[in-house]
Amino acid sequence: MIQVQDVVRNYKAGETVVKALKGVSLEIADGEFLSIAGPSGSGKTTLLNLIGCIDSLDGGEITIDGVPVSRMDKHAKTEFRRNNLGFIFQTYNLIPVLSAYENVSFVLSILNVPEREIKERTMMILQEVGLTGMEDRRPDRLSGGQQQRIAIARALVKNPKIVLADEPTANLDSKTGEEILRLMQEMNRKYHTTFIFSTHDRMVMDYARRLVSLHDGQVTGDERREA
């Protein structure tokens, strides 16, 4: 369970203070497939970053499974992310010099998983995302959709509690985007992993089972639906 309580986040842009989040409160249950929707500048990415423990808030509190993550120091946040969170980025952010296999397996390496288990789990997740036979390919020899599949595999290989995806389909054509969303849905159902993704794309919102709307740093809607 993720609890976001009265979260405030301000940024300084020169002399001006930009209020990115103005007291956002939200509860996200385990296993949800939730989309945070809103126009550019509404605070979607900021909220994802705060839940993902890669940014610090200016007010309020975030707890994950009762752990007040927003109060953690830098090292504790790093460890929390390493053990509990998976990330999918809009621009995939794969390491260009590593193969598909290595891009996924390094996440397990930093968790000190034994070599044999790394191999088993990596091969299995690559198979699940439909990349069997492409393990040795580097990102520059894969399509955008295939690269995002690697990113999904990388996020899921460590069996995280939560996967955070910032506009995961924004760099993909609509057909590939839908394939990626279906894959995410499938993974969510299969592993019961909480998926939180931001988007401003109507098609992407349609895949979400819960749609939280943000506008000017405030929650303007919270809709549960059948995907």
Place this chain on the structure above:
Amino acid sequence: MRFIISLAFKNLMRYKRRTVITAVAIAVGLMMYIFVDSLLLGAEYESMRNLRWYETSSARIMHTDYREDRRLMPLDVSIEDPYSIISQLEQAGYKAAPRIMFAADLILHSEDFGEDGNMAAQVTAVDPNLDNSVFRFADTLVEGRFCEPGTNEVVIGSWFAEDIGAEPGYWITLVTRGNGGFYEAMDMQIVGIVDCPNPNVNRTLLMVPIDTISDYLAMEGNATEINIALPESEDSGKAVERIQDMIDPTGKSLVAVSWEELAHDYIALAEAKRGGTGMILFLVFIIAAVGISNTMLMAIFERIRELGMMRALGMNDRDIQWAFMVEAGGIGLLGSTAGVLLGVLMNLYLTVKGINFGRFMRDMDMGYRIQSSITGVWSLGTIVTAFFFGTILSMAVAYIPTRRALKMDIPSCLRHR
């Protein structure tokens, strides 16, 4: 760690051109370091050897009062009965030879030299039978022959001969004050020209027989110095102590000094030069450091998003820091290996063939006692230092740019374009 090394290696392979260019900069720097160090060390060793072989000998005995005033070359404080001391030294296994050093006016005559002239000169009176057992002039004769005992013959340095236009057979006159202050004029005939590897000697040498000079200057068989050849392996300090105990344990009338004391000025100059060249070598390293620092700065700047992703996925800053430092270390290792190989190759040439600086040495006095070729010296310490320093320096200079990148917050890293 395995992942870090593998990632660093793959990044090095990916940015081949950049890796090679930076490694070449390091290699050139290290090669120059090995080369210059070998050259300077070679020049120093050879200078010290030429000092001992042609100028100071390994050790010297002189009158205690002569020690302080030896630059004035006084004749009234001399060693009595030098040959008994020499025989004592020979019994102890040391070769020794007496010398009288004195200052004179050298007068050139128009009959031989085309015009009359005179100049100040320093004259070395030697025992022709013993001197070559201590000094190494035997192989340096380029014209004529050595002077013989009891004659008015003189041997002259080749550069000195060139400067005054002297040739064997020419006559010169030496005017000086004898022991007691009387004036003495000696007509001497040039019988030989020596070209020795010590430029200081070549510029000034006037070598005459000691017995002739002893008669002219009323030295009564005394010598101003006894020069001693020590085996190369023997510690000169300890040998001097032993000789001192042998000739005059109290040190009241005779004193034995090592060549290091006699060449004190040269050694001080050599040390100052070493400091100066150290600065040059430091600059070489600074250039290499700036090169690799710039490369790593670019590498890190280009990969800030990658760095942000790794941090978001839970990789420790320390591990990321290591990944970049290992990458820089890889460039350093490559550059150091190439630099050491190139340096060794250049040094091979330098130690076998040497470099001829004859033209420069003839016209200027750099302090080194080397006339023409300088040959290099192998220094394992320099090679090992260059190798490790190149690699470690490369890792060290990557630290600051990586640290700066790691200070950025993760969202900024992920937004970076």
